[in-house]
Amino acid sequence: MINFNLFLFIPKLLWRDWRAGELHILVFAIVVAVTSIVAIGFFSAQLELNMQGQVSRLLGAPFIVRSMNHPLEARWLLQAEQQQLTISQSLVFASVLSTEQQLHLSDVKAIDDNYVKQIDIRIAPDFDQVAIKTQSPPKSGTIWLEERLFYLLQANIGDKVELGYRELEIAGVFVYESRQSRSWWMISPKAFINRKDVASTKIIQPGSRVTYDYLFYGDKSNIELFRQWLQPQLSSSQWILTEKNIPRALNSALQKARDYLLLASLISVILAGVAIAIASQHFSRLRWDQTAVFRCFAYRKRDVLVSYIAYFLLLSVISSSIACGLGWLLHWVWLIWFKDFLLTFALIPSWKPIVVGIGSGIVVLFGFSLPVILQLASVPPLRVLRSHLMPLSISAIGLWLSAIVTVFILLWWYSQHFLLVFLLFVLGFGLLLLLLAMSSIGLISLKAIVNLSSGSFHWALLRILRQLSWSLAQVLALSLVFMLVGLAWFVKLDLFQGWQQQLPSNTPNYFLINIQPFQIEQVKQFVATSQINATDFYPMIRGRLIELNGQAIKDAIPAKAKNHNVLRRELNLSWASKVPEHNSLVQGKWWSDDISEHWVSVEYKLAKTLGIELGDRLSFRVGSEVITATVKNFRQVKWDSFYPNFYMILSPRILDQSSITWINSFYLPPKKQLLLKQLSKQFPNITIISIDAIVHEVRQILQRMLLAVDYLLLFVLAASFTVLFATLQASLAQRRTEMKIFHLLGCQQSQLQRQLWWEFLILGIFSGILAMLVTEAVIYGLYTWVLHWAFHWHPWLLVLPVLTVMSLMLGVRGMNRKVLSAP
Amino acid sequence: MIEAKHIKKQVKTEEQTLTILEDVSLFVQAQQTVAILGASGCGKSTFLAILAGLDNPTKGEVYLDQVLLNELSQDQKALLRAKLLGFIFQDFQLIASFTALENVMLPLELVGNKAAKEQASYWLEQVGLSHRLKHYPKQLSGGEQQRVAIARSFINQPKILLADEPTGNLDQATGHKMIELLFELNQTQATTLVLVTHDQALAQQCQQRYRLEHGTLQIQDD
Ligand SMILES: Nc1ncnc2c1ncn2[C@@H]1O[C@H](COP(=O)(O)OP(=O)(O)OP(=O)(O)O)[C@@H](O)[C@H]1O
């Protein structure tokens, strides 16, 4: 039977303990820990919201359905309208545009009124005039053309072009569209017409290749409902556009940012764990005498259990609720700072941080204090007479195990990323324990110099050795905190460096495609003489992958790869005699001069997905010809760079030289733009594609993220130092009585102080070195197995021990005044 | 009311087994007052703890109000204590984070008695501390702390009161007053009193006096 009176008593008890100051450290630890979880959670949620905003801006809408060759069913659109969604449509088909002099293939996009309301399309009335955002689609009977189409068709504003059965008047120069598709460097020149004119061209017949895009706008929850309703009904030629459909450079930048946010939040949760663990240990000591008195009166074992569970529950709910409020406020302060960078923000971007915050406040506190509560229940009442009577000692292993398991489950649940959490634990924690075992040997070996030492140093050493388990616990806690600091800091540095490398100032902003074999030498010369920063020239031909080891490709690959894009369309094949720039070999060798066979080099990830192995034979259909080559090696490709990238590169001289064209990309600074005109005059057939806009866009987004992540790091750091402070406070509080007694017995304050300094200096050095080693190991694991970033050594990690010792000394300095001056 | 039969208490220390109580028997009738005297370290507190069920005897039986303590679990003993017993500890055992008033309220609060506060103020007034209700043990002198402990032991109006040197820290006048209170309780509430004391005067007021020596209890006749 449960004694319900307890539930009235517990809040009083809580209040009295608080009033007496016994709870301050614990509450402080919980509040700081949960505040940082909540603030980081909210902040990440806002960033996520913004990333989604960016993505849907680039895609054109929060929800887009693409349908190949057939429009969506009318009743679906009706359903969307019933759910208060606005729909805008575009359809794209490839068709020949012709003037009297010329004809050229282009991608024609038909748009409606709604489309221009939602999408930023910039049109210039004529060349050399400023492009402005258009408010309406092309008037019926008119067409907008991309600049290079004017050259290709030798047309001017006001001229007529033929599109199917329809004659249209050229009414503007298309300059920019905020929607960015992924395959920006393979597209034909663009033309825009009004949606209403499509029928009159009579181009679209059953069976013609048309891409229908349906862009849905409206309330988030309505869109979500509609998505859930629609998704199961889509056919195989209809799909939802997602992040994968935005330019890779951006997609990968966003992904990296997300990975970092996740890591930072995990770090904040672990920090919380450390803080609460230390504080609750400290706190439980204070409970022993009290519990013994309770047991002398009416308390049964069960009452002790129930009341401390209620006690801790209440404690954690109250402190985490306060922390939630604080966390929200903190994140709000950030937002105000950040206002100019944000596309959108929400008052409460997500409830998850609150759930996670309160949840981890409760879960962590219980994980760490349940063993302590069990221990309290075993406090014998006789302790009131014999204060040396201890409660049953709980096994340290049990305590750690329960704590580790709790935190592990919490993190796993929170991140949904088993590998990441597993790695943090096994590498971070496991290694730390291992090193700790080693350093305990190190500490013990200090015994040898105890007798040689003298003064405060001697006493400090003695104390460390006498309380070896306490000292090791300190080292563990400190090195854990500083490992997390190191992790957050150095991963951020790498993230930034990666982003900067991804878009150096000479990132290519133009592509030249369709260079004919007979022109290649001249073009190379042109590039050389005009001192343009260009990539190598790559030959390019389109071909379809049809067989793997003589078996039809669809049957030869794993089932889950069957829908891979690569199988649906023709690939750009290239060949090279050396490894292309910005590519690196992952497996196998380059062919160099070995031309005994036809070789192919395959992009590493694709090979993995399709289950291709070294030595396999791949067949491609190129035009009417079939080429078969043996897989020689796997390459890693920087998809997020703006260079020509290829899934498949063949060894030279396999392909028929006549049907190929060449491609390259280069960076053209604004002041050299005139070269473009020269280039197109000299080589009119070459297509020049500007990706200036997208490079600019990506760069801008990265810059925002950079700032955001910097602030996040600041917060992680602030949280760590507060945890450090809590740790020190807890361990110094234990020293208070002891130091007072020593002082009364005649020890000089300055001597005690020096001893304390030495002690923490020794512990600090040990923890700092441990933290440094473990950080590097965890970074290695993270990059290799989870994030797939390139690992390199971090010599600057040497700063970590210095930082540890310094901040420890500062902390002790601040705290120890209090210790010594306490009454 | 209290019956202890052939109590033996041994404790194991690291080197040897120490016999604190050899063979102690005691019978106390309801409403009787008994004093236990003895040199320091002779085992008085230990014996009292055994009577209260806080400690287990190595051998022998203890009955409180006809209930055999030996057969009860720790939890049952706790409930019995709540119902029956008041205890004044030699070193008071006040809870540091509680004020004087809250310390006195504690036994009633633990069983959910609504009148805890009134009762506690009443008893604190009785021990002459009505002006120190809000003070913490740390802020009280040893004697004042002892009086708080006395007030606390009275509050659940126990049938049996075990007091371990209840006047050890008090001056004569105050000590005298406390003793008066004890005996008043004995009269009005029919409380059985067992006192451990060095104070002959106090011992004299009791109906029975025992001396604990060499692990055995002898009736002391003057
Ligand atoms: N668990 C134990 N381990 C070792 N010795 C013990 C233990 N419990 C009691 N003793 C010893 O038993 C003896 C009796 O202790 P007890 O507290 O009962 O004495 P006391 O008569 O109350 O003395 P005082 O008048 O000083 O309060 C003491 O010498 C004490 O050291």
Ligand SMILES: [Mg+2]
């Ligand atoms: Mg004693």
